[in-house]
Amino acid sequence: MMFHPWLLAGALALPAVGMAAQAQAESPSFALSSEQARTLGVRFETIQPAAQITVTAHARAVLRADAQTVVAAPYSGAIPSVHVAVGQTVRAGQALATFTGAQLFEARRALQEADSQSRLARQALARDQALYDDGIIAASRWQATQARAAEAAAAAQARHAELAASGLKLAGHEAQLLVPRSAVVTEVLVAPGARVEASAPLVRLADPQALELDLLLGREMPLPAVGDRVQVQARGAAGQVAGIAPVGDGSAGMRVRVSLRQNGTLRVGESVQATLTLSDAAPSADGPRTRIPAAALAHWQGRTGVFLASGKGVRFAPLAVEASDEAMAVVRGTLPPQARIAVSGIAALKGLLAGEP
Numbered sequence: 001m002m003f004h005p006w007l008l009a010g011a012l013a014l015p016a017v018g019m020a021a022q023a024q025a026e027s028p029s030f031a032l033s034s035e036q037a038r039t040l041g042v043r044f045e046t047i048q049p050a051a052q053i054t055v056t057a058h059a060r061a062v063l064r065a066d067a068q069t070v071v072a073a074p075y076s077g078a079i080p081s082v083h084v085a086v087g088q089t090v091r092a093g094q095a096l097a098t099f100t101g102a103q104l105f106e107a108r109r110a111l112q113e114a115d116s117q118s119r120l121a122r123q124a125l126a127r128d129q130a131l132y133d134d135g136i137i138a139a140s141r142w143q144a145t146q147a148r149a150a151e152a153a154a155a156a157q158a159r160h161a162e163l164a165a166s167g168l169k170l171a172g173h174e175a176q177l178l179v180p181r182s183a184v185v186t187e188v189l190v191a192p193g194a195r196v197e198a199s200a201p202l203v204r205l206a207d208p209q210a211l212e213l214d215l216l217l218g219r220e221m222p223l224p225a226v227g228d229r230v231q232v233q234a235r236g237a238a239g240q241v242a243g244i245a246p247v248g249d250g251s252a253g254m255r256v257r258v259s260l261r262q263n264g265t266l267r268v269g270e271s272v273q274a275t276l277t278l279s280d281a282a283p284s285a286d287g288p289r290t291r292i293p294a295a296a297l298a299h300w301q302g303r304t305g306v307f308l309a310s311g312k313g314v315r316f317a318p319l320a321v322e323a324s325d326e327a328m329a330v331v332r333g334t335l336p337p338q339a340r341i342a343v344s345g346i347a348a349l350k351g352l353l354a355g356e357p
Helices: 017-026 034-040 102-133 139-166 346-353
Strands: 007-009 029-031 043-047 052-063 068-072 077-082 095-100 168-171 174-178 183-188 194-196 201-206 211-217 229-232 237-246 254-262 271-279 289-293 298-300 303-310 313-318 320-324 328-332 339-344
Touching: 043 289, 077 102, 095 201, 102 139, 139 168, 211 237, 211 271, 298 346, 313 346, 339 346
Parallel strands: none
Antiparallel strands: 007 052, 029 313, 043 339, 052 211, 052 271, 068 201, 077 095, 077 194, 095 174, 168 174, 183 201, 211 254, 229 237, 229 271, 237 254, 289 328, 298 303, 303 313, 303 339, 320 328
C-alpha cells in the first residue's frame, strides 16, 4: 500500500527546554558555514510538528457482524411454501415461510399438556386455599399444592418460551416461520415443498444500513489509535476507529475496523478512499509524532535520525521511525520549535560527522 498526500493540522505540545538541551548535548555535532552548505549541496527545510496527521487509505464498506441474520428450521420437517423473495424488504413479525413436521406436532402437544396441567394446578390451588382458610386441611397439604402449582406454571412457561424461541406462530395444522427483525432478504436457501433438517438455514437477512469500514494498512503506513476520526468525503460518511488487529497471513499488515456514525451514500461492498486523522493525544515514550521528507533520514552508528541545523553548526538528532515510504516518513522524537533539518546533501554531512575532509 502506497502513501497518499498527508495534511498537517494543529500543534504538538513541545517538550521541556531542559530535555531539548540535554538531547543537544548528547548528539554529535560539527560546524557548517553557509558557503560549505552551498558547496556540498546541503539544503534545509523547516519542520512544523503537528498534533494531527491525516493519511488516506483504501477501504471497503462491509456489513457489521450484527447486521446479518440467518433464519433456520427449528425442527426437522417440511416447508410447504415460501412467502419472501431475494431483495424484498421485510418487517419483524412478518411470515417468511410455512413450516410443518412431526416434531412441530409433538411440540404443540407438549404445550397444550403443559397449559392444561398449569390450569388444573391453579384450580387445585384455589380449592385448597379455601379449605385451608376454613381449617379443613393441614398446612402441609396447602404448601404441597402451592409447590405443584408453581411447578406446573414454570413448565408451561418453558413450553411457551421454547415455541417463541423457534420463531414459529401456530396456525392450524401448520405454523408460520416469522421474520425476527426488519431487514432485506439477501438469500433464500430453500424451495417450497422441500424437507429440511433441524437448524438447516432457510433464509438470510441483512440490514443494508448497518455498515462499517474495513481497512488494510501495510507496514509503511502509520497506525491509527482507537477513536481516531475517519471520513469518506466522496460519500459523506464519517466514523471512528473501533479496533485494530494484525492480518492473519503472517505479513506485517494491520486490519482496521471503522465504526460509522454517518453512512452517507455508502453501499455495501463498495471500495472507497478513506481519510484517517491520526491524533497524538497520547504520545509514546519516543516523543511526539512528526512528518518529514523521507530523504532527510540518515543512519549513523546504528541509529536513525536527521541532521538538524543548530546555531552555526549541524548536529545529528536520533529519531524513532514509525513509518516510511519513498516520499515521506512519520517519526517520533524531540525536535525544537521551528526545527530546520537537512533534506539534501545527507551523504556529505555524514562524511563531515565522521571527520572526513
